[in-house]
Amino acid sequence: EVQLLESGGALVQRGGALTLSCAASGFTFSTYAMSWVRQAPGMGLEWVSALTDNGDATYYTDSVKGRFTISRDNSKNTLFLQMSNLRAEDTAIYFCTKAAYCGPTSCPFDSWGQGTLVTVSS
Amino acid sequence: DIQMTQSPSTLSASVGDRVTITCRASQSIGTWLAWYQQKPGKAPQLLIYKASTLETGVPSRFSGSGSGTEFTLTISSLQPDDFATYSCQHYYNYFRTFGQGTKVEIK
Numbered sequence: 001e002v003q004l005l006e007s008g009g010a011l012v013q014r015g016g017a018l019t020l021s022c023a024a025s026g027f028t029f030s031t032y033a034m035s036w037v038r039q040a041p042g043m044g045l046e047w048v049s050a051l052t053d054n055g056d057a058t059y060y061t062d063s064v065k066g067r068f069t070i071s072r073d074n075s076k077n078t079l080f081l082q083m084s085n086l087r088a089e090d091t092a093i094y095f096c097t098k099a100a101y102c103g104p105t106s107c108p109f110d111s112w113g114q115g116t117l118v119t120v121s122s
Numbered sequence: 123d124i125q126m127t128q129s130p131s132t133l134s135a136s137v138g139d140r141v142t143i144t145c146r147a148s149q150s151i152g153t154w155l156a157w158y159q160q161k162p163g164k165a166p167q168l169l170i171y172k173a174s175t176l177e178t179g180v181p182s183r184f185s186g187s188g189s190g191t192e193f194t195l196t197i198s199s200l201q202p203d204d205f206a207t208y209s210c211q212h213y214y215n216y217f218r219t220f221g222q223g224t225k226v227e228i229k
Contacts, residue, residue, distance in 0.1 A: 108156035
């Protein structure tokens with residue numbers, strides 16, 4: 001059974017930094033692209049960042065470019081999201097997701113973690 | 123970026139009703155579209171991918187259709203477990219945007 005377990009969410013001050021982790025199990029982690037998706041309180045889903053299976057390509061939504069860094073450690077089956085210069089609008093639940101059923105360039109998400117809450121205080 | 127627009131934002135329906143949700147893309151995305159269901163306090167779950175392919179385990183009362191820029195999610199006979207928020211997402215490129223979500227409420 002696929003399991004994705006996020007951790008690292010916290011209350012942080014504006015301008016601060018935080019690193020989220022996602023421990024994966026139940027599948028061959030090193031062969032799947034992974035993403036982070038967030039959901040602000042009462043709002044819809046927002047794709048944040050993606051990473052290819054071997055980590056050689058990364059992608060970011062415009063609002064986090066230059067502030068967030070996605071990475072992975074395939075030897076430890078773990079996905080990371082380093083966040084810096086945090087803003088109030090980064091307040092959200094952050095979900096770790098696994099890609100599947102890929103098209104030519106991209107994939108939907110067939111597995112999601114339960115999420116970890118990041119709150120940025122102003 | 124490709125924008126995804128869902129309608130309606132909220133839908134009130136009764137058990138047994140046929141429900142249709144629409145998702146429009148700001149440019150053609152072929153059939154690279156997924157639908158998710160999310161219940162309060164829970165993570166989203168994939169329902170449909172490639173516009174019309176049901177994920178394993180999803181009941182057959184759910185169906186998806188469309189291509190290009192216009193897509194629909196249909197629930198043929200709404201069940202109590204289906205009251206939730208539904209979101210579309212394109213995966214035409216790596217910058218995968220979601221629709222704003224449609225909340226299906228009990229009438």
